[in-house]
Amino acid sequence: MSQLTELVLASGNAGKLKELGALLAPLGIKVHAQSEFAVPEVEETGLTFVENALLKAREASRISGLPALADDSGLAVDALDGRPGIYSARFAGEPKDDGRNNDKLLEAMAEVPEGSRGASYWCVLVLLEHPEDPVPLIVQADWRGEILAHPRGEGGFGYDPLFWLPDQGASAAELGAAEKNRLSHRGRALSALLLELERRSSS
Ligand SMILES: O=P(O)(O)OP(=O)(O)OP(=O)(O)OC[C@H]1O[C@@H](n2cnc3c(O)ncnc32)[C@H](O)[C@@H]1O
Ligand SMILES: [Mg+2]
Numbered sequence: 001m002s003q004l005t006e007l008v009l010a011s012g013n014a015g016k017l018k019e020l021g022a023l024l025a026p027l028g029i030k031v032h033a034q035s036e037f038a039v040p041e042v043e044e045t046g047l048t049f050v051e052n053a054l055l056k057a058r059e060a061s062r063i064s065g066l067p068a069l070a071d072d073s074g075l076a077v078d079a080l081d082g083r084p085g086i087y088s089a090r091f092a093g094e095p096k097d098d099g100r101n102n103d104k105l106l107e108a109m110a111e112v113p114e115g116s117r118g119a120s121y122w123c124v125l126v127l128l129e130h131p132e133d134p135v136p137l138i139v140q141a142d143w144r145g146e147i148l149a150h151p152r153g154e155g156g157f158g159y160d161p162l163f164w165l166p167d168q169g170a171s172a173a174e175l176g177a178a179e180k181n182r183l184s185h186r187g188r189a190l191s192a193l194l195l196e197l198e199r200r201s202s203s
Contacts, residue, residue, distance in 0.1 A: 004029055004067060004127075004197060005028070005030060006029065006032070006066055007024075007029060007030075007031060007032070007067045007127070008031075008032045008033075008034050008036075008037065008060045008064040008066045008067070008068045009021070009031055009032065009033060009060075009070075009071075010034050010039065010057045010060030010061070010068045010069060010070035011034065011056070011071055012034065012041055013157070014157070015156065015157025016071050016073075017033055019180070019184075019186055019187070020071065020190065022177060022178075023181055023187065024190075027194070032064065034063075034064070034068075037060070037063050037064040038063070039060045039063045039064065040059075042055050042056055042059045043055075048086065048124075049072040049073065049086055049124035050124050050126070050140070052072040052086060053070040053071065053124045053138075054128075054136060055070075056072065057070035057127070057136070058131050061128050061130055062131040067127065067129050067130065068127070068128050069125060069126070069127050069193075070125070070126045071123060071124070071125055071189075072086070073088070073121065073124065074087070074088030074121070074122055075088050075105075075120070075121055075159050075163070076119060076120050076121075076122060077105070077109070077118075077119040078116070078117075079109065079116050079117065079147075080108055080109075083108075085122075088101070088158070091104050091105065092104040101159065102151060102161065102162055105147065105159065105162060106149070106162065109147050109149070112147075117148075118144065118146055118147075119146065119147050120142045120143065120144055120145075121145070121159075121163065121184065121185040122141075122142050123143075123184075123185035123186045123188075123189040124138065125138070125139050125140075125189045125193050126138050127193060137197065139189050139193045140189060141186075141188040141192060143183065143184050143185040145164055145165050145172070146163075146164040147162055147163070147164070148161075148163070151171075151173070152170075152171040152173060152174055153170070153172070153174035153175075154173060155172075155173045155174065155176070155177065156172050156173045156180055159172075160180075161173040168183070172184070
């Protein structure tokens with residue numbers, strides 16, 4: 001890929017935009033929200049995070065005429081056989097709502113004992129140079145934690161108030177923004193993406 005100086009973030013999620021924007025802005029990459037180009041929400045018909053991220057990136061790149069970075073992510077809970085997984089945003093149905101999703105997760109986990117409440121956040125990032133890019137840059141990363149019985153903290157977004165990090169002694173919603181980006185599935189996926197981008201541009 002030629003030097004990346006500008007891209008569109010193929011997401012309608014304000015939390016993701018904030019987190020990815022904070023990581024990309026200092027690198028001299030001009031980041032546009034897809035709302036600047038009136039990119040509509042695409043139907044996430046894939047069965048994997050990768051497929052859904054590709055759909056989102058392709059549509060945003062097609063409409064904006066810019067390289068596009070998409071994030072498809074979610075929470076896979078051990079005791080729920082990996083659910084809500086790719087359906088995390090709509091766990092409690094449409095329209096998507098973090099509060100109702102968290103209530104549904106608490107309810108689903110009500111009988112699950114301490115010690116069996118492990119879960120992973122997953123994040124897949126896809127970067128397309130243009131809508132027909134045949135070699136998308138794809139990375140994925142996870143973040144292990146446990147599901148709390150009661151919400152804690154005001155930061156982050158989505159399931160963060162229920163995502164407990166034993167090593168930090170805090171929920172993801174109790175971490176500072178920079179700390180979450182340093183540790184999270186999204187922050188680590190972006191580091192991997194930047195490394196791969198560097199490798200490609202120097203080869
Ligand atoms: O598809 P876009 O437009 O990017 O926005 P979205 O919110 O629909 O995003 P996804 O389809 O990728 O669904 C991801 C859901 O997983 C949850 N999630 C992902 N990363 C998270 C994080 O860092 N903290 C809390 N919840 C997260 C959150 O509920 C998201 O809505
Ligand atoms: Mg979505």
